[in-house]
Structures are given as C-alpha cells and as structure tokens.
Amino acid sequence: MKDIAIFGAGGYGREIACYIRRINEVKPTWNLIGYFDDGRQVGEDAQYGKILGGLETLNAWDKPIAVVMAIATPKTVKKIVSNIQNDKVEFPNIFDPSVVFLDKGSVKMGKGNVIGANTLIACNVEMGDFNLLNWYDQIGHEDKIGNYNVVMPNVNISGGVEAGDGNFFGVKSTILQYLKIGNNTTIGACSVILKDTEDDATYYGNPARVISRNEPSGGGRFSLEFRVKSLEWGCALIERRVAA
Numbered sequence: 001m002k003d004i005a006i007f008g009a010g011g012y013g014r015e016i017a018c019y020i021r022r023i024n025e026v027k028p029t030w031n032l033i034g035y036f037d038d039g040r041q042v043g044e045d046a047q048y049g050k051i052l053g054g055l056e057t058l059n060a061w062d063k064p065i066a067v068v069m070a071i072a073t074p075k076t077v078k079k080i081v082s083n084i085q086n087d088k089v090e091f092p093n094i095f096d097p098s099v100v101f102l103d104k105g106s107v108k109m110g111k112g113n114v115i116g117a118n119t120l121i122a123c124n125v126e127m128g129d130f131n132l133l134n135w136y137d138q139i140g141h142e143d144k145i146g147n148y149n150v151v152m153p154n155v156n157i158s159g160g161v162e163a164g165d166g167n168f169f170g171v172k173s174t175i176l177q178y179l180k181i182g183n184n185t186t187i188g189a190c191s192v193i194l195k196d197t198e199d200d201a202t203y204y205g206n207p208a209r210v211i212s213r214n215e216p217s218g219g220g221r222f223s224l225e226f227r228v229k230s231l232e233w234g235c236a237l238i239e240r241r242v243a244a
Helices: 011-026 055-059 074-082 224-243
Strands: 002-007 030-036 051-053 065-069 201-205 208-213
Touching: 002 011, 011 030, 030 055, 030 065, 051 055, 065 074
Parallel strands: 002 030, 002 065, 030 051
Antiparallel strands: 201 208
16 A cells, blocks of 8 residues: 555544545555644644654655645645655545546546545546545536635536636535636635636625635635625524524
C-alpha cells in the first residue's frame, strides 16, 4: 500500500481519514501515516493519526508520499499547494466507495480532487484540480468545474453548468442548469442561483443576489456583512414560521 497523509487535521481531515479507511475496506490501497498541519504540535494525536509536522516538514520529506488537502477554504488550499515544492509528493483523487458515477468513463478529472460519500457524478463531467466535494452532492451532466472549488454537503449543481476557480458552494445551495459561475464566488447556504454570477461576489437568498464583494481571487469563506445578513434572514424565516 502507498503512504498517504492528510494536510489539515480538523474535522474535514478526520472525514477524509474515514474515506481512506472505507476505500481500504473495499481494496487495500493506502497506508495513512498521519497529518500535516502548521497549527498543531508535532506528535499530537489527531484521532486517526498523529501530526507529522507542517509545510516545511512536507517539503523535506524524502520518500514518495501521497497528500490529500483537507481545508475547506479555496484560497488557503491554493496557497498551500503552490508552496509544496517536493517532487516526491503526489496528489491522488480520493473517492468514497459510495460515490455514484453514471458513466465514469466519460468523466475527465485532474488531480487532488476529493469526492465525499453518496455524491452523484453524472455523465460527461469535466473537473480540474483540487476540488473538494462533501457528501450527498449532485453534479449534473456536461458540468465543467475548474480548480480549487469547495462544495459543501447537499449541493445540487444542475446539468450544463460551468464553474470557474476558487468558488465556495454553501450547504444545500442550488445552481440551475446551463448557468455560469465565475471565479472567487461565494454562494451561501440554501441559496438558489437563477442567473450567471459575477466574479469576486458573495450571493445569498432565494433567488440569490449579491450581498457583498470578495477580495479579488480571495475565495474567502464569508465576510462580516454576509454573516450579519445570514443571521437577519434566518431570524426573519423563523419569525414567519412561528407566525404561521
């Protein structure tokens, strides 16, 4: 089995460790040796393995090693990957065994992608590098997805959608068919995208609208304005339900 490590020892890293274990239950493939994380102490127990070190340790690693990114922020993933300067490191695609490919032979995919449990990938899908999909996502026919996108759980990207780079799709968000999602777009939880999105913008609501601007190519999670608006709309929804 090949040595593999996870970059990022948080909750998402533990989920990916579970994917790796589930893969090995079907076919022994990976030897999980631990985590790389610059925010944790070397040797610290991270449940499914110990902390091996940070970026400096990885760049000095003297044996072949596979690395999976486990950080759900597009710009952070891109920054870390760009700073990995070790030709002994490879970035495999990791698919939980429950992922459904309607026609795997028609799917084109780069490197470093993670696809979580019970996600469905339709036919003729194209996906670049370092896209992180959580569980129960749906990727429609002829979708084209760029690089460094983070897709949270239960997202529905309908057929024919084109998504650029560094986008963040919030939990249960929906993208209608044949739309274009630009670059560095943040889509809030439960939002419904009905028209093409602008670059460097945060969208929220149903139908979704721009509520703030992101730093160019930042791919950040949520601005303060976004969090305040989310709270306001959430409270308004609760009030309507209580009144009903």
